[in-house]
Amino acid sequence: MLAAIVGEDRVRSGDYERAYHARGRSYLDLLRLRAGDLSEAPDAVVYPRGTEEVLAVLALASEREIAVVPFGGGTGATGGVTAQRGRFGAVITLDMSDMDRLIAVDPVSQTAVAQAGISGPALEKALEAKGLTLEPQSCEFSTLGGSIAQGDAGDWLIGAKLATPRGLIEAGPRWKGLLLGSQGVLGVITEASIRVRQLPEVSDHRAYLFRDFASGAAAVREAMQAGVQAAMLRVSDAETTRFLSAFRQVGKSKTLTMRLIQHTLDWRGYGERPCNLIAGFEGKTKTVSFARAAFDAIAKKHGALVRGRVGGDQWKKTRFATPYLRDSLLDRGVGVETIETAAPWSRLDALYAAVRTAIESAIAQHVPRQGAKGVVMGELDPAYTDGARLRFTVIFPRLLDGDVAQAQAISQAAHEAILANGGTHQDVHPLGVAAGTSELAVAALRAVKAALDPKGVLNPGTLLSD
């Protein structure tokens, strides 16, 4: 049946295919994969090539009551790629990786349409060939559809084609809130319209050093509220700053090491806990100069040491805890969890402190030996006029016996602290804390799901499940 829709060679049920698609790449996923747990592997993996094929597969799956799990980049940070069979006899994974074309660009309106399975870097490359680029900080690791389904899409999303068991929805702005973070439970995103920009004349990244996290955050807040045009403003807390600095000194040239030592000396005046900030400015040469000067003035007012230009893509390295690194750290007995939240500026400092403390005590309670410590690293990014996102990367000695419980205890402690301090979960924007959490709101979203997926075949067990 499936083969009749997509072709014989595009339905695969070999062991490797099934195992590869069994889980995402979250820490818990990795632990379970390492434990050899493939109980949730799909029965087959289907590789569609277009919206029509996806619609046909979904209609068939709905008719036969086969569960369907959409699979993009496979990072599945929140469990979106794992099939939960429940009452379903069969589960198929829809691997979107062959739907990877840039379909159209409209250079006048600075918009583009692409298939959902295209990866962030591939999309960037295809756009660059036309003199265009993605909005700053769009999907770095995921596929286009995956970042929308995970809720990582920002202001760059205009609309999408949503294939459902009951047909296609051209999801415009009115649907944006429903698509973001929907994790495939309402339908499969097959194409998306996005905002793009002309390649900037100048792309300039600068580093600043602050006395503490709060003053870095205050500078970012003031810049956002004054309308300073920055492509990125990222504050690393003291642990992140220290950790990254140590990281960089390994295996580098003598010159670089000398420079780092110089920086370390510079930091002296900044106390024991200096915090690094990376500011990126992109656009016309004049606009970039103006914005950089405006940010310099604000940063200095908040006591910053201006460290100057950050060479090449060095700033990208501050995002070291990618899904790809987790595997190698695990091999070395080190666990890595990532926790994200967002809050209005007025709650941000308290939220940061509370989440850090909660994670530290959870680690202390779940360590392989007395006195072993973890590292809790916080970063603020991106920022808005009314608030910002916080991302914590937690590195801890892995319990060999009970590693799943250990990871769960750490997440749980962090999430309790987030809720108690007015942070948001899984919402793209600050103040969304209550969104979709009340019983009535969930009932309304379930009604949407029932209208689009009456048999409940889409990603059963994820979100909205009964």
Add this chain to the structure above:
Amino acid sequence: MLAAIVGEDRVRSGDYERAYHARGRSYLDLLRLRAGDLSEAPDAVVYPRGTEEVLAVLALASEREIAVVPFGGGTGATGGVTAQRGRFGAVITLDMSDMDRLIAVDPVSQTAVAQAGISGPALEKALEAKGLTLEPQSCEFSTLGGSIAQGDAGDWLIGAKLATPRGLIEAGPRWKGLLLGSQGVLGVITEASIRVRQLPEVSDHRAYLFRDFASGAAAVREAMQAGVQAAMLRVSDAETTRFLSAFRQVGKSKTLTMRLIQHTLDWRGYGERPCNLIAGFEGKTKTVSFARAAFDAIAKKHGALVRGRVGGDQWKKTRFATPYLRDSLLDRGVGVETIETAAPWSRLDALYAAVRTAIESAIAQHVPRQGAKGVVMGELDPAYTDGARLRFTVIFPRLLDGDVAQAQAISQAAHEAILANGGTHQDVHPLGVAAGTSELAVAALRAVKAALDPKGVLNPGTLLSD
């Protein structure tokens, strides 16, 4: 029953109250009111004072199957305030005008929470007392809740309390698309969280004159895509420019008239059809100077004559066709219709031309006497990086016999041209044309309504009605 919830004096069923709440202030509403048609007046008008009272009224109405029409500023541009009894024996209007408090401000996060019945000017005044202001171009005439329900809310909306017959929803970012333009069919917006700003150091409005509408639009597009920070950029087409200029010369001082003549002379070089553009810049002094200089350069590149500073609030007068003026024009035998749409930049010029032509021929076919003409005035505002909104104000000699059919024919012609040329309807943002229009999308939205308002008492006959 209602009196037990809100108090005796807050349930009113006098003739004046009922007539006042019978209709909105759209052109068709006014025609029907003038024809003495009060068939759709509600049976009673209820004035709640808080969210709890609204919830209790809705629960009661749902239990007794009484239709409920929320009423904000009463502009009801798209028919949202008119009760359509249908199968309902009784209709009540919920007049939100006593829910007019600014509840809280968070100056650190630059956010505020206000009750939904507060008017735009009252909200602005309350914020100004705290050194804050609304985002540029927020609700000028409506109430806060009304502008959200009509879909006029922009980026300033964070979330809202939505009272429904089944209870309260704290509607965060995920719900924003459902709230905007929902016209009260999903629930009654009782409070909203919004983004505000510090009062700007400088507020500077400048006028420019372009050779034609397309070059004005091209300058605005270039400015938006280059990231020029303008609080407003509004292009008037030649008819609007000519009409407003004539308007302004009536009853003004000699000096002003001389200046206007000078301007008219200046315009000569700009051909027969010069188009005015108003650019507003707000914020820190330096930022305003930088943005203004950047826009000047772009405007000149597109052949503009820089006319200089616009005094006081003069630019606001370009928005003359408010609901309030309609009544006096009607007295003089003049009909006024407003038509709004939006499109990506690549379609904007063609859309503008097609809608103008369609309206002009509809007027020609429906005039009181051979040769009588109307005036079709177009304005572009606001603009985004990927597109802009167009607003047409149509002034025409009113048919005394058949004025309703005349107005309908003009609207119809405009909307057909909009659809044929890729413009959007009732969507806040370009490219939303298909949003909520397919049968399946409507089914999904109806499912949301059924979950929140199972008896269908909220604004029956408006949107989503079966």
